[in-house]
Amino acid sequence: MTTIGGGVAAGFEPVREAFEANFARHGDIGAAVCVYQHGRPVVDLWRGIADPATGRSWTRNTLQLVYSATKGATATMAHMLAERGALDLDAPVEKYWPGFATNGKADIPVRWLLSHRAGLVALDQPVPLREALAWHPMAAALAAQHPQWSPGTAHGYHGRTWGWLVGEVIRRVSGRSPGTFFTEEIAAPLGLDFFIGLPPSERDRVSRMVYRRPDIDLTTVPDESLPDDLRDQVRAWRDPNSLSNRAYAVTEPPGIDFDSPEVQAAELPSSNGIGTAHALARMYAALIGEVDGVRLLAPETLASATKEQAGGRDQVMLIPSRFSTGYMLPTEANPMLGPRSFGHTGRGGSLAFADPEHGIAFGYVMNHVVAGSDDVRAASLVDAVRGLVARD
Numbered sequence: 527m528t529t530i531g532g533g534v535a536a537g538f539e540p541v542r543e544a545f546e547a548n549f550a551r552h553g554d555i556g557a558a559v560c561v562y563q564h565g566r567p568v569v570d571l572w573r574g575i576a577d578p579a580t581g582r583s584w585t586r587n588t589l590q591l592v593y594s595a596t597k598g599a600t601a602t603m604a605h606m607l608a609e610r611g612a613l614d615l616d617a618p619v620e621k622y623w624p625g626f627a628t629n630g631k632a633d634i635p636v637r638w639l640l641s642h643r644a645g646l647v648a649l650d651q652p653v654p655l656r657e658a659l660a661w662h663p664m665a666a667a668l669a670a671q672h673p674q675w676s677p678g679t680a681h682g683y684h685g686r687t688w689g690w691l692v693g694e695v696i697r698r699v700s701g702r703s704p705g706t707f708f709t710e711e712i713a714a715p716l717g718l719d720f721f722i723g724l725p726p727s728e729r730d731r732v733s734r735m736v737y738r739r740p741d742i743d744l745t746t747v748p749d750e751s752l753p754d755d756l757r758d759q760v761r762a763w764r765d766p767n768s769l770s771n772r773a774y775a776v777t778e779p780p781g782i783d784f785d786s787p788e789v790q791a792a793e794l795p796s797s798n799g800i801g802t803a804h805a806l807a808r809m810y811a812a813l814i815g816e817v818d819g820v821r822l823l824a825p826e827t828l829a830s831a832t833k834e835q836a837g838g839r840d841q842v843m844l845i846p847s848r849f850s851t852g853y854m855l856p857t858e859a860n861p862m863l864g865p866r867s868f869g870h871t872g873r874g875g876s877l878a879f880a881d882p883e884h885g886i887a888f889g890y891v892m893n894h895v896v897a898g899s900d901d902v903r904a905a906s907l908v909d910a911v912r913g914l915v916a917r918d
Contacts, residue, residue, distance in 0.1 A: 528573055528583050532558075535568040537914065544910040545571050548903045556584040556733050557892035558803035559907050562811035564885040565818075569911075570804055576733040576893065589719065589731045589800050590891040591784055595872035596722060596799030597688060598879075599809065601831070601852025602822060603696050603707050604640060609827045613699050615640070615851060622698045629672035639691045640852040641835035642681045645673030646691060647842055648772035655777045659792035661703075664776075665694045674769060675841060681849065682769060682841030686776045689796025692852070696795075705793040713805075715820045716812055720801025723793040732800060733893040735785055737874075740898060758844045773842045797873075806889030810869065810880035814887065828882070832868040854879075859899070863888075863912055873897075877904040884915040 534542050541561060548554040556574035560567060576584045607613040613622070615637040620627035622636070631644075638644045649667055657663035668690055675682070684691065693704040700707050705723035713720055721728065744756065745764045752760055762770035775781070782789055790800060812822045823831065832850045840847040848855035853868040860871060862879045863886055869879020874895030880887040888911065890904045 528575070530571055530573045531584075531586060532571040534571065535563075538568050540910040540913060541569045541907060542571060544906045545573070548906060549573060552901075552903050552906065553738070553894055553896060554892055554903060555736055555894040556588070556590075557890070557894075557903070558584065558588070558590070559890045560803040560807035560888070561911060562807045562817070562887040565811055565815045567804070567807070572803075574893075578736060579734060584733065587719070587731055587802075588733055589721075589724075589728060589802060590733050590876070590893060591735065591790065591798060591800045592806070592876040592878070592891055593784070593797050593872035593874065594685065595806065595870050595876045595878045595891075596795060596797055598806075598853060598870040599708055599712065599720070599722065599799055600689060600692055600696070600704060600795040601640060601870075602712065602809070602813065603700075603704060604636075604692060604852060605823055605827055605831045606711060607696065607699050609823060613695070619695065622695050623669065626669045628670060631673065631677065634673075634677045636695055637835065637851055638678055639684075639688070639695065641849045642684050642688065642840075643678050643836055644684070644691065645675040645677050645680070645682070646671055646687050647674055647682050647684045647769055648687070649776045652776055652778045655782060658777045659788060659794075661690070661793065664690045668694075680841050681836035681838075681847070683773065683843050683847060684796070685773050685842065686796055687773070689794050693793070693795040703793055704795040712809065712822065716808055716817060716822075718801065718805040718809060720799060720805035720809070722795055722799050724790040724798075724800050726787075726791065728800075729787060729790070732790065735874075735893050735895050737895045738897070762844055769842045770844060801891075803878075803889035803891045806878035806891070807887045808889075810878055810887035810889070814880045814882040815885065832866075860905075862908065863915065871904075875901055875903050877908070881915075886911060886915060 556576045558572035561569035572584050574584045576582045576588045616635050634644050696704050744760045762768040811817045837848040854870045856862045856867050863881035866883045867881040871877050876891045878889045
């Protein structure tokens with residue numbers, strides 16, 4: 527096993543210990559974690575294998591695809607445009623996206639897109655992947671789609687469609703694609719090593735993901751043998767027509783290979799951001815305070831952006847979830863650092879968030895994609911940080 531690279535500030539050694547334990551006991555293959563406190567990095571660690579097929583080591587410059595942790599970056603773009611007066615989050619989407627207000631969508635405000643309340647989690651007719659990666663055909667399909675529930679009456683995680691929905695508004699308002707806007711307005715001022723739409727020149731730095739299969743296929747387990755809190759989810763997983771499945775089947779089979787060069791080069795603002803843990807932590811640090819002279823949102827904008835908009839039973843995930851206008855909010859399953867935290871998880875373990883009460887920003891990325899509640903890697907790192915800030 528490779529040694530740990532990077533370091534921690536005095537007093538943050540427990541985070542390093544938790545990071546080591548993730549490799550020794552919790553299945554990490556290649557990973558990185560970064561923590562900022564009051565605008566300065568206090569933890570910046572990396573370790574492991576970036577590509578198990580070649581043995582390439584994880585380094586400071588290794589890039590990792592973070593799935594839905596990308597949504598935090600995309601939400602930030604929308605709030606920057608709102609702060610500048612270019613985007614009214616409470617205006618109908620149709621104001622910025624002519625043609626959107628078909629099939630019961632006339633009254634959907636931009637805010638409902640961001641907070642997963644629009645009911646546009648699935649498509650009646652999935653789009654060929656090539657067309658989805660080209661952007662405009664997918665945007666057109668969503669503009670023509672009818673909602674799966676009466677918009678505004680419920681919320682459900684728009685796992686895939688959220689990126690095209692919010693991204694199209696960003697594109698129309700700013701005149702730039704989401705990936706370009708992010709590069710010019712967020713990554714460049716902060717010096718972030720993070721991309722939504724990977725340049726070909728950076729491809730060799732990206733890690734290779736490893737997917738762990740569940741020890742037990744719960745869809746084969748009889749209902750009476752399932753825990754009560756899992757039965758609805760498992761029934762939904764068995765049903766190809768459930769929203770739980772259709773939300774991730776908006777492109778034609780066989781699905782999206784997130785390791786492929788074509789997918790990584792495209793702009794999927796919900797799910798294919800590629801970067802470092804340091805970049806994610808630094809971005810969130812610049813949301814709650816100044817980082818080397820840069821602050822992304824004014825305090826009053828941030829307060830509005832992180833106010834709860836949706837909570838309770840999620841129509842797609844079938845578990846409790848909470849969302850502000852674009853960011854995930856703490857839940858029992860993902861408490862982050864406390865009630866004022868906000869951020870976003872990514873499939874298989876990645877996590878990025880900020881906590882303004884403690885001045886903490888956190889980023890964790892990894893290439894071992896692990897599904898299920900038994901994945902404790904990010905939580906163990908957050909627990910270590912929580913123990914430190916609780917002493918202050």
